Amino acid sequence: MLFFARFSFVLLSLLTVVAAADQTPADKGLKIAREIKLRDLGWGDSQTDMTMTLRDRKGREVVRQMRTKSLEVEGDGDKGLTVFDTPLDVKGTAFLSFSHIVGDDDQWLFLPALKRVKRIASRNKSGPFLGSEFAFEDLSSFEVEKNTYTFLRDEACGELNCFVVEMDPVDKFSGYARLVAWIDQDHYRVHKIEFYDRRNTHLKTLTIEGYQLYKDKFWRADKQVMLNHKNGKSTDIEIKNIRFDTGLSDVDFNEKKLARAR
Amino acid sequence: MSLLLVLAASQATANTFSWDGSIELEQRYFFDTQSDSFNNERGQTSAKLELEVFRDWNEGKDTFVLEPMVRVDSQDDERSHADLRQFIWSHLEDDWELSAGLGRVFWGVTESQHLVDVVNQTDLVENIDGEDKLGQPMVRFQYFHDLGTIDAYILPLFRPRTFPSIKSRLSSDLGVAANNEVYESSQADNHIDFALRYSQTLGVFDLGFSIFDGTSRDPDLFRLLDPASATTTPFYPQITQYGADIQVTTGAWLLKFEGVERDFDDSFYDDYSAITLGAEYTLVGLLGSTYDLGMLAEYSRDDRGELATAPFQNDLFLGARLALNDINSSEVLFGLVRDLDDSKSNSVFLEGSTRIADSVTANIELRYFESVNPSDVLYGFRDDSFIQLGLQYFFD
Numbered sequence: 140m141l142f143f144a145r146f147s148f149v150l151l152s153l154l155t156v157v158a159a160a161d162q163t164p165a166d167k168g169l170k171i172a173r174e175i176k177l178r179d180l181g182w183g184d185s186q187t188d189m190t191m192t193l194r195d196r197k198g199r200e201v202v203r204q205m206r207t208k209s210l211e212v213e214g215d216g217d218k219g220l221t222v223f224d225t226p227l228d229v230k231g232t233a234f235l236s237f238s239h240i241v242g243d244d245d246q247w248l249f250l251p252a253l254k255r256v257k258r259i260a261s262r263n264k265s266g267p268f269l270g271s272e273f274a275f276e277d278l279s280s281f282e283v284e285k286n287t288y289t290f291l292r293d294e295a296c297g298e299l300n301c302f303v304v305e306m307d308p309v310d311k312f313s314g315y316a317r318l319v320a321w322i323d324q325d326h327y328r329v330h331k332i333e334f335y336d337r338r339n340t341h342l343k344t345l346t347i348e349g350y351q352l353y354k355d356k357f358w359r360a361d362k363q364v365m366l367n368h369k370n371g372k373s374t375d376i377e378i379k380n381i382r383f384d385t386g387l388s389d390v391d392f393n394e395k396k397l398a399r400a401r
Numbered sequence: 402m403s404l405l406l407v408l409a410a411s412q413a414t415a416n417t418f419s420w421d422g423s424i425e426l427e428q429r430y431f432f433d434t435q436s437d438s439f440n441n442e443r444g445q446t447s448a449k450l451e452l453e454v455f456r457d458w459n460e461g462k463d464t465f466v467l468e469p470m471v472r473v474d475s476q477d478d479e480r481s482h483a484d485l486r487q488f489i490w491s492h493l494e495d496d497w498e499l500s501a502g503l504g505r506v507f508w509g510v511t512e513s514q515h516l517v518d519v520v521n522q523t524d525l526v527e528n529i530d531g532e533d534k535l536g537q538p539m540v541r542f543q544y545f546h547d548l549g550t551i552d553a554y555i556l557p558l559f560r561p562r563t564f565p566s567i568k569s570r571l572s573s574d575l576g577v578a579a580n581n582e583v584y585e586s587s588q589a590d591n592h593i594d595f596a597l598r599y600s601q602t603l604g605v606f607d608l609g610f611s612i613f614d615g616t617s618r619d620p621d622l623f624r625l626l627d628p629a630s631a632t633t634t635p636f637y638p639q640i641t642q643y644g645a646d647i648q649v650t651t652g653a654w655l656l657k658f659e660g661v662e663r664d665f666d667d668s669f670y671d672d673y674s675a676i677t678l679g680a681e682y683t684l685v686g687l688l689g690s691t692y693d694l695g696m697l698a699e700y701s702r703d704d705r706g707e708l709a710t711a712p713f714q715n716d717l718f719l720g721a722r723l724a725l726n727d728i729n730s731s732e733v734l735f736g737l738v739r740d741l742d743d744s745k746s747n748s749v750f751l752e753g754s755t756r757i758a759d760s761v762t763a764n765i766e767l768r769y770f771e772s773v774n775p776s777d778v779l780y781g782f783r784d785d786s787f788i789q790l791g792l793q794y795f796f797d
Contacts, residue, residue: 260652
């Protein structure tokens, strides 16, 4: 009996070693990325209230409040609509974006003072989102096809164990040479990302905190902090009042109806 | 399902009411005294109040927007004025929308002029750039479909363009009699106008096609001109205008086209067409910074040539928009308009803004005019180059 147990243990270890040897770091990285996406599949639609706190090197702060609506699109990137409430000089401005797995996203801006909807060029993905330390590409939806992956190592992250995975953006217009992400092994949630710019210097670090479970399946974080090591500025995103199944559909993400957004 | 949940749900869809507004103080300084010596003041002080009140009910399906504005000006009685930019009820459904009241719509894609945008009248006393518009009485029906959006308008009352008084700055040396318009239509400003627009997004293309039939928003200031007194009565002809606007958004490029064919009922006028062609390219992260630099070029042509009463008959607009992407949302727009038929007809402008406190922005505007030919549309502005500083406070 003891022998048998021992034997099966050896066999099991042997199998694991064989499997691991079979799997290149690229395979393992891709497998983790697919698992992240798979575990988040089927969230449908959601709405949130978002506060963005921009902080410069001298500690001055600007708080921006906005409301977001998001729609999952099967087989492509998600759709998002953001309406700004503060600062008051941009109140009522609405930003609509259709992110795509391949190619540029589609983006429109509604300018309330002129009652004008403008389609804007989306090659600005590496540019800052409204003066924050988040680039447009940092806020677009996670799609497996947007990067190639390399598993680097296992590492403790707080009380959890994390996979550390390098992600190399496929898009040549991305502002990054590579990203390094810490993903917990229990639920495949991203806890930290280091961003390396085109010169491969460590530009920014994103930390993600306060994960909560929604609909028994989907993990969403309350807080994201992006610190820019180059300029000393940081941006906090706090998300409140996350609601799923709010009845949103394609008709709520129509550029022709952007003037209605409130 | 508990009662609590039902209550929570009904609360989430309760009627919303909101209001906000801003007050802006502006100080202009003119570089020259006026050669016609109507007005030798070099300063002009002005204050503007804008409000927006919003209410919805019926689970957000019905909305009401009220948007009044008032301006008080130290120099120009015509510029001291009030308007309702919007006073409009709308009923919203997933695939259609019906609105009635005073409304504001924008058609088109270009920056230097807006050929196809003919629903609202220009509020010229606000700014000579033509971006400010008066609220237009309308019944509007929009139908949203996968094959495109249809926008139909009945425009029952006409609003004449506002003009600065002759004794004030930026009046183009021309005295325009206020409240004394002459119309081709016997129904005068009660003529009912119609407009129809179809728009669609197809991949990188944004397309719009429009027809407008009714009273021209552009007055003819020459037909009833009295040269002796240099005063005129605006004449508003009846027109049918066909418009097209196209934008191609590809990579860092925007390619833009607007074209109109304007037909007159009155044989006094020749039908004409006009176009604006443009391109905009945005450099992200200029020289390793977080600055974005957008570069714009637009060419406009009007087949009436030098006879055209519009300022853009064969002109080139070059512009640059610099966004600092800082926490104060600092931005500068620089533009130059050059008449390709008259090298001495140029205008330059610069508009900049930055946030200086939570709810306060500081704004700068500079306009410079060069014109030596009395037949040039800009000639009347040759002594009116100015710089303006403004402070705008927002509240809610």
